[in-house]
Amino acid sequence: MKLFIASLVFAASALHCMAQAITPLPDLTGDAPPFEAVATNIVVAVPAASISTNLLGIGGVVGPLPATTNAPQPVVSDVNLHEANLPKPTSSSRVCFSSCHVSGPYIALTFDDGPHPENTVRLLKMLKERGIKATFFCVGQRVADHPSVAKRIVEEGHEIGNHSWSHKVLSAMTDAAVARDLERTDEAIRKATGVSPKLMRPPYGAFTDRQRDWAHRKWGYSITLWDVDSQDWRNPVASYARSRILQGTGPGSIVLSHDIHKSTVDGMPKTLDALKAKGFKFVTVSQLLALEQEMLSKLPATPGAQSYADRATKGRPAKVSTKSTAQAR
Ligand SMILES: [Zn+2]
Numbered sequence: 249m250k251l252f253i254a255s256l257v258f259a260a261s262a263l264h265c266m267a268q269a270i271t272p273l274p275d276l277t278g279d280a281p282p283f284e285a286v287a288t289n290i291v292v293a294v295p296a297a298s299i300s301t302n303l304l305g306i307g308g309v310v311g312p313l314p315a316t317t318n319a320p321q322p323v324v325s326d327v328n329l330h331e332a333n334l335p336k337p338t339s340s341s342r343v344c345f346s347s348c349h350v351s352g353p354y355i356a357l358t359f360d361d362g363p364h365p366e367n368t369v370r371l372l373k374m375l376k377e378r379g380i381k382a383t384f385f386c387v388g389q390r391v392a393d394h395p396s397v398a399k400r401i402v403e404e405g406h407e408i409g410n411h412s413w414s415h416k417v418l419s420a421m422t423d424a425a426v427a428r429d430l431e432r433t434d435e436a437i438r439k440a441t442g443v444s445p446k447l448m449r450p451p452y453g454a455f456t457d458r459q460r461d462w463a464h465r466k467w468g469y470s471i472t473l474w475d476v477d478s479q480d481w482r483n484p485v486a487s488y489a490r491s492r493i494l495q496g497t498g499p500g501s502i503v504l505s506h507d508i509h510k511s512t513v514d515g516m517p518k519t520l521d522a523l524k525a526k527g528f529k530f531v532t533v534s535q536l537l538a539l540e541q542e543m544l545s546k547l548p549a550t551p552g553a554q555s556y557a558d559r560a561t562k563g564r565p566a567k568v569s570t571k572s573t574a575q576a577r
Pocket of ligand 1: 451
């Protein structure tokens with residue numbers, strides 16, 4: 249087992265160490281290189297009095313530790329949340345993000361460019377059989393063509409997001425044209441499902457910083473990118489996408505696949521089962537955001553905690569692609 253320290257925060261006369269315990273697992277798929285699985289996330293509070301002065305200066309602990317005579321006893325707590333106790337999603341302050349900071353093995357699977365009358369329906373059945381919730385970034389035109397599939401996505405507990413009307417490069421369009429495109433898509437989703445999307449994913453991830461801020465202010469969208477790209481559009485062999493997903497996914501990951509490709513859906517049972525075997529728990533993107541909010545709210549209000557929250561809010565560097573492949577992303 250390896251222990252990776254995520255953050256060190258000094259507060260209340262103790263050093264709070266947030267870490268991830270990683271347990272190596274053998275390759276479960278037979279076609280992917282060996283990978284590691286997250287066993288758990290832990291928080292340990294170590295009383296200041298018991299910390300060696302050798303620790304001074306590492307990982308954000310700066311300056312001398314104050315002497316204390318009534319330091320609390322060491323506390324070890326598993327901060328994993330049971331699925332039944334997931335926090336309720338609320339509107340997020342995150343403008344744009346590609347992953348979340350969560351204190352548990354939670355991930356969000358996302359499927360783009362549907363709904364597809366056959367492949368999306370097959371995928372929904374696979375997800376239902378495994379009790380997995382996902383997020384579907386739908387193209388407005390396809391929602392209008394297949395409203396019953398869009399309705400089923402929502403009825404079965406998945407989240408639905410706006411992926412533009414016809415998959416154009418929004419960063420090359422005027423604000424007025426983008427507004428018409430997104431509002432038309434929202435309307436089609438509302439008409440088919442009765443819900444208004446809180447999430448928006450620009451095709452190819454192509455949305456300027458200014459557009460991200462503008463869309464967040466105007467419609468409240470959280471612009472949702474990804475940190476794991478299956479590249480299932482690039483290679484129709486299912487094991488290619490599976491290998492990329494299994495190698496790249498970690499706690500808080502947002503995984504990108506496409507439910508319009510038959511090969512993607514064909515390979516999904518094995519991928520889902522392998523992710524489950526690694527201990528991952530599947531939530532929607534809004535649930536992942538809510539888990540992040542909940543974790544951040546539990547951090548002590550110290551300068552160290554502030555910097556951690558700040559990092560989480562900014563997220564990892566957003567990926568922007570200008571690829572013009574019609575069905576990519
Ligand atoms: Zn797309």
